[in-house]
Amino acid sequence: MKKPTFILLIIIFISSISFAQQKYALVIHGGAGNITTENVPPELAEQYKAKLTEALLTGEEVLKNGGTALDAVTATIMVMENCPLFNAGKGAVFTSEGTNEMDASIMDGRNLEAGAVAGVRTIKNPILAARAVMEQSPHVLLSGNGADRFAKEKGLQIVDPSYFFTQKRWDSYQRIKKQKEEADKHGTVGCVALDTHGNLAAGTSTGGMTWKMHGRIGDSPVIGAGTYADNNTCAVSCTGHGEYFIRYAVAYDISALMKYKGLTLQEAANEVIMKKLKQAGGDGGIIAIDKDGNTSMTFNTSGMFRGKISKGEKPEVFVF
Amino acid sequence: MKKPTFILLIIIFISSISFAQQKYALVIHGGAGNITTENVPPELAEQYKAKLTEALLTGEEVLKNGGTALDAVTATIMVMENCPLFNAGKGAVFTSEGTNEMDASIMDGRNLEAGAVAGVRTIKNPILAARAVMEQSPHVLLSGNGADRFAKEKGLQIVDPSYFFTQKRWDSYQRIKKQKEEADKHGTVGCVALDTHGNLAAGTSTGGMTWKMHGRIGDSPVIGAGTYADNNTCAVSCTGHGEYFIRYAVAYDISALMKYKGLTLQEAANEVIMKKLKQAGGDGGIIAIDKDGNTSMTFNTSGMFRGKISKGEKPEVFVF
Numbered sequence: 001m002k003k004p005t006f007i008l009l010i011i012i013f014i015s016s017i018s019f020a021q022q023k024y025a026l027v028i029h030g031g032a033g034n035i036t037t038e039n040v041p042p043e044l045a046e047q048y049k050a051k052l053t054e055a056l057l058t059g060e061e062v063l064k065n066g067g068t069a070l071d072a073v074t075a076t077i078m079v080m081e082n083c084p085l086f087n088a089g090k091g092a093v094f095t096s097e098g099t100n101e102m103d104a105s106i107m108d109g110r111n112l113e114a115g116a117v118a119g120v121r122t123i124k125n126p127i128l129a130a131r132a133v134m135e136q137s138p139h140v141l142l143s144g145n146g147a148d149r150f151a152k153e154k155g156l157q158i159v160d161p162s163y164f165f166t167q168k169r170w171d172s173y174q175r176i177k178k179q180k181e182e183a184d185k186h187g188t189v190g191c192v193a194l195d196t197h198g199n200l201a202a203g204t205s206t207g208g209m210t211w212k213m214h215g216r217i218g219d220s221p222v223i224g225a226g227t228y229a230d231n232n233t234c235a236v237s238c239t240g241h242g243e244y245f246i247r248y249a250v251a252y253d254i255s256a257l258m259k260y261k262g263l264t265l266q267e268a269a270n271e272v273i274m275k276k277l278k279q280a281g282g283d284g285g286i287i288a289i290d291k292d293g294n295t296s297m298t299f300n301t302s303g304m305f306r307g308k309i310s311k312g313e314k315p316e317v318f319v320f
Numbered sequence: 321m322k323k324p325t326f327i328l329l330i331i332i333f334i335s336s337i338s339f340a341q342q343k344y345a346l347v348i349h350g351g352a353g354n355i356t357t358e359n360v361p362p363e364l365a366e367q368y369k370a371k372l373t374e375a376l377l378t379g380e381e382v383l384k385n386g387g388t389a390l391d392a393v394t395a396t397i398m399v400m401e402n403c404p405l406f407n408a409g410k411g412a413v414f415t416s417e418g419t420n421e422m423d424a425s426i427m428d429g430r431n432l433e434a435g436a437v438a439g440v441r442t443i444k445n446p447i448l449a450a451r452a453v454m455e456q457s458p459h460v461l462l463s464g465n466g467a468d469r470f471a472k473e474k475g476l477q478i479v480d481p482s483y484f485f486t487q488k489r490w491d492s493y494q495r496i497k498k499q500k501e502e503a504d505k506h507g508t509v510g511c512v513a514l515d516t517h518g519n520l521a522a523g524t525s526t527g528g529m530t531w532k533m534h535g536r537i538g539d540s541p542v543i544g545a546g547t548y549a550d551n552n553t554c555a556v557s558c559t560g561h562g563e564y565f566i567r568y569a570v571a572y573d574i575s576a577l578m579k580y581k582g583l584t585l586q587e588a589a590n591e592v593i594m595k596k597l598k599q600a601g602g603d604g605g606i607i608a609i610d611k612d613g614n615t616s617m618t619f620n621t622s623g624m625f626r627g628k629i630s631k632g633e634k635p636e637v638f639v640f
Contacts, residue, residue, distance in 0.1 A: 112567045112600075118438075118537070119463055139536045140563040143439055144464040146535020215466020216459045217438065224544045224569035243460040247432045249544035252569040253576065260580035280432075 022196045024063035025293045025310035026072055028055055030086045031187035032239045032285035035303025040319060048085055049317045052307040055079040056315040059193060064311070069193035069201035069235070070108050070131075077104075077127040077203050080189035084166045086305075087187025089125060092164050092207025094173035097214050100164035102207050103221035104130040105141075109200030109229035116221035117151070118143040121164075124157040127205045130221070132156060141221060169210070176211045188220055190237025192229070192289045200291060202227045202235035202251070209242070218242025224252035231291060233258040234265050239304065240284010244277055254288060265290040269298040342516045344383035345613045345630035346392055348375055350406045351507035352559045352605035355623025360639060368405055369637045372627040375399040376635040379513060384631070389513040389521035389555070390428050390451075397424075397447040397523050400509035404486045406625075407507025409445060412484050412527025414493035417534050420484035422527050423541040424450040425461075429520030429549035436541035437471070438463040441484075444477040447525045450541070452476060461541060489530070496531045508540055510557025512549070512609045520611060522547045522555035522571070529562070538562025544572035551611060553578040554585050559624065560604010564597055574608060585610040589618040 030052060040048070059076035063069070081089025092100040104126035105116035115134025118141065123129045129151040133142050142150055152158050188206035195201075204227045206220040219226035219242035226242065228251035229235035236251040245251075250272055257268035265288055273286055278300045285299025287306060297306045297318075307317035350372060360368070379396035383389070401409025412420040424446035425436035435454025438461060443449045449471040453462050462470055472478050508526035515521075524547045526540040539546035539562035546562065548571035549555035556571040565571075570592055577588035585608055593606055598620045605619025607626060617626045617638070627637035 107567075114567050119466075137533065138563070139533060140566045141537040141542075142533060143535045143537050146439075146533055150533065150535070213457065213459060213462060213466055213470065215463045215470070217461040217463050222461070222542055222544070223566050224542070224572065228569075243458070246460045246543050247427075247434050249548075249569060249572040252544065252572060256573065256576040256580060260576060 023293045023311055024194055024196050025289055025295060025308065026056060026059040026063060026076065026191065026193040027287040027289055027295045027297060027308040028052060028076055028191045028306065029237065029239050029285065029287045029297070030080060030189050030305030032299040032301045032304035033186045033283065034301065035305070035319060037320065045319045048305050048319055051080070051083050051085055052305060052317040053315050056307050056309040059191060060309050063193060063195055066196055068197070069195040069199045072193040072195065073106065073191045073201045073203040074127055074131055076191040077189055077205050078125050081125050081127060081205055084168070086189045087207045088189040088205040090164060091166055091169065093169050093187065093210040095214050096211045098173060099214070100161060100207060102126045103218060104205035105221045105223060105227040106130045106134060106203040107201065107223055107227050107229040109231040109235055112230060114140050114223045116141045116223060117147040118217045118221040119215060120147045120151070121161050122148045122158050123151045124159045124163065127203055128156050130203070140223060143217070172210055186240055188239035190239060190287060192235035192237050192287055194289050194291070194293050198231065198291065200229045200231050200235035200289065202229040202237045204237045219245035222246055224249050226251060228252045228255050230255050234288050234290040236286055236288040238284060238286045241282050244280060244282025245284060248272065248276055248280070248282065250277065250286065254286065265294050266296050269296040273298045273300055343613045343631055344514055344516050345609055345615060345628065346376060346379040346383060346396065346511065346513040347607040347609055347615045347617060347628040348372060348396055348511045348626065349557065349559050349605065349607045349617070350400060350509050350625030352619040352621045352624035353506045353603065354621065355625070355639060357640065365639045368625050368639055371400070371403050371405055372625060372637040373635050376627050376629040379511060380629050383513060383515055386516055388517070389515040389519045392513040392515065393426065393511045393521045393523040394447055394451055396511040397509055397525050398445050401445050401447060401525055404488070406509045407527045408509040408525040410484060411486055411489065413489050413507065413530040415534050416531045418493060419534070420481060420527060422446045423538060424525035425541045425543060425547040426450045426454060426523040427521065427543055427547050427549040429551040429555055432550060434460050434543045436461045436543060437467040438537045438541040439535060440467045440471070441481050442468045442478050443471045444479045444483065447523055448476050460543060463537070492530055506560055508559035510559060510607060512555040512557050512607055514609050514611070514613050518551065518611065520549045520551050520555035520609065522549040522557045524557045539565035542566055544569050546571060548572045548575050550575050554608050554610040556606055556608040558604060558606045560621070561602050564600060564602025565604060568592065568596055568600070568602065570597065570606065574606065585614050586616050589616040593618045593620055
């Protein structure tokens with residue numbers, strides 16, 4: 001091979017690496033469950049799709065400007081927390097005592113650092129509190145009043161618990177109170193991202209299950225269950241019947257199947273969601289992204305609010 | 321082979337299976353950390369050893385009478401929770417606010433059912449509350465007042481928070497308050513067992529870290545982090561710097577390494593505790609038992625209160 005040809009090949013090789021590193025992608029969910037055309041009529045589905053698109057574009061804005069996966073996940077989840085459509089932040093469901101208790105977690109795949117809050121009642125954006133726990137406390141998981149107080153001390157926006165009142169969730173609470181029905185129980189929002197620096201991050205935020213017992217903690221604030229991110233494997237955020245996701249360590253298990261058994265992201269997601277959880281009776285789904293930008297949106301329920309975006313692609317959003 | 325010889329061989333084979341199934345074993349820990357001959361003088365070490373032995377014999381009594389691993393784990397942990405020497409139950413350390421907030425969890429390897437409580441203040445035996453969550457609630461993890469109230473409703477023994485005052489822990493709290501020293505921070509109790517029916521179970525109970533923030537939840541009540549049990553692999557209970565154990569999903573990771581990479585129990589324990597955690601700076605240790613009765617007591621600290629017992633063997637206890 002002549003010298004100039006060799007140098008040209010080197011340059012092409014380096015550019016291709018550099019191009020590869022500039023890939024970014026982001027996936028979101030807004031809860032999985034009994035989501036059918038019957039209980040989500042077209043007009044409502046359009047409202048969800050519009051908000052999911054807004055969330056995706058918000059995250060993309062961070063990523064395309066070279067921002068971190070962590071910042072993209074945070075910004076994206078805040079959009080959904082501020083929207084009453086989703087069971088997180090503003091739209092949180094009610095506990096059996098008629099209060100709102102929210103959980104959230106975030107994890108940085110670069111260094112496996114993580115933060116989470118459980119059972120908070122006054123923090124406008126629980127995902128910011130999770131991040132503050134990660135970055136400004138020696139702990140990973142803070143719960144209850146201690147977490148609310150910590151967030152206040154760190155200057156996060158505190159709201160009166162009445163901020164989280166929405167008529168739709170209250171009606172649903174009243175229905176369940178009367179009939180102990182099973183409907184509309186779950187709901188969570190989550191986001192995973194790969195940034196242009198090759199870092200992964202994952203975050204999850206929820207109001208929990210409608211009619212949950214005071215003090216009940218689901219999988220969302222449990223690192224390894226509802227959220228996991230490791231640059232060597234993948235970033236995962238879960239939604240569904242949280243108790244199953246804790247017992248099966250779902251988010252970490254998908255990472256472990258990739259690392260220890262060499263499964264692809266989609267194979268690992270299928271193994272956990274479509275086999276293990278389905279057999280056990282655990283409803284729900286996950287969104288995930290691996291270090292190469294491959295994504296998965298896998299659920300064993302009738303629907304999952306979800307969407308994805310990546311460099312050079314338009315946002316795609318789905319409900320059923 | 322003649323017919324009578326063949327039948328004899330069959331009988332021997334069946335008896336050997338039946339004998340194998342009648343194996344039982346139980347392993348306990350009472351916390352890992354800066355445990356040296358300097359800060360644990362001989363007399364104190366003997367006190368610990370005596371109580372560890374009592375705990376082992378209590379668990380063995382259950383197992384040798386054909387009781388379940390779950391019952392053995394529960395009874396064994398109660399002995400340690402009722403003893404002021406260990407940072408769990410009676411001997412729980414103080415939070416930065418001078419209160420006691422305890423965590424506990426339990427998991428049944430037969431069916432992956434699990435229960436846990438976090439930040440409880442009035443339950444004499446948090447391990448019983450964890451078990452009640454598993455057996456008498458639809459949830460896996462309950463925290464704070466909600467958990468205390470649940471335990472009371474279920475008829476568990478409730479005590480005034482002053483029950484958990486011990487002079488030794490209070491002095492330690494006062495020292496840390498003055499000097500913000502690092503000593504005497506951790507401490508947990510745990511138990512894993514294999515019963516004669518071939519079932520595994522694991523349980524963990526703790527007062528958390530001295531000077532922890534109000535509301536801080538460590539790994540002990542987090543299924544997958546501080547506790548895991550699966551009849552197909554192993555049962556694990558952890559002790560140490562809980563934040564690392566959550567981020568590395570330690571208990572579940574040991575199970576995953578056995579299941580997905582075919583490591584032995586000890587290889588898996590070494591990989592997680594002596595490599596991953598040590599490299600990350602996460603102090604602590606684990607006790608574990610696999611479905612064949614192999615045991616592990618692995619720690620990367622100077623000492624871990626620990627012991628084991630199995631069918632036909634005398635109890636063995638260790639401090640350093």
